[in-house]
Amino acid sequence: MLTALATTITTTFVQADSHDNVNEGKYLSRIAGCNDCHTPGYLLSEGKTPEELWLTGDAFGWRGPWGTTYAPNLRKLVQNLEEQQWIALAKNIKTRPPMPWFNLNIMKDDDLKALYAYIRHLGPGGETAPAYVPPDQEPKPPYAQFPSPPPQ
Numbered sequence: 001m002l003t004a005l006a007t008t009i010t011t012t013f014v015q016a017d018s019h020d021n022v023n024e025g026k027y028l029s030r031i032a033g034c035n036d037c038h039t040p041g042y043l044l045s046e047g048k049t050p051e052e053l054w055l056t057g058d059a060f061g062w063r064g065p066w067g068t069t070y071a072p073n074l075r076k077l078v079q080n081l082e083e084q085q086w087i088a089l090a091k092n093i094k095t096r097p098p099m100p101w102f103n104l105n106i107m108k109d110d111d112l113k114a115l116y117a118y119i120r121h122l123g124p125g126g127e128t129a130p131a132y133v134p135p136d137q138e139p140k141p142p143y144a145q146f147p148s149p150p151p152q
Contacts, residue, residue, distance in 0.1 A: 018117065025118025028111055029055065037062075037071035037098070055119055056126025061133070061143030066096045068133035068143055073126045078119040086116045096132070097146070 029035060035042040035049070040058045042049045057073030078086060090112050095101045107115075133139040 021114045021117035022121045023118075024111075025114035025116070025121070028115050029118060032103070032115075034074070034115075038074050051122075052125065054122060057129035059130055059142075061130070061139045061141075062098050062146065063133075063139060063143045064097060064146030065135060065148050067135040067137075068139040069096045069099070070129040070132070071099070072129045074119050075122050075125050076128065078116060079124045081116075083113060083116050087112045090115075 030047070035047070035054055038055045038057060039049050039053055040056065040060070041053075055074040057076075058071045061068040061070055081089065087109055090104050090107060093101050093104060130140070
């Protein structure tokens with residue numbers, strides 16, 4: 001009987017902790033601006049895009065001197081990673097603009113664990129974003145054109 005009680009209590013705490021992590025991850029994804037690029041239509045809908053579309057990547061390109069980049073489908077990415085792999089990736093990634101990878105690099109492990117829990121909670125969904133297009137090639141629309149920076 002004590003074993004059953006201990007198992008029930010442990011399971012309840014693990015589920016509560018998991019639920020808290022998912023909610024914290026959802027909150028972080030919103031305030032960190034993850035949806036701004038990684039969710040189709042999120043900015044134009046003023047954040048009213050249905051949650052089932054969140055973090056599925058986008059075919060809208062971001063073109064500048066670096067070429068044209070697309071926000072990848074984080075749900076597909078995270079489904080293939082263990083939590084520690086996600087943390088290592090987030091701490092070490094360096095990407096092309098406009099992704100603020102330097103902000104991701106300095107997130108606390110607990111924040112990255114919460115984001116991981118939330119993204120995994122959403123499950124797989126969406127399509128793979130288009131591949132990077134080098135600067136000397138014309139991307140398919142739609143895309144935003146960034147100007148070249150002024151000479152320094």
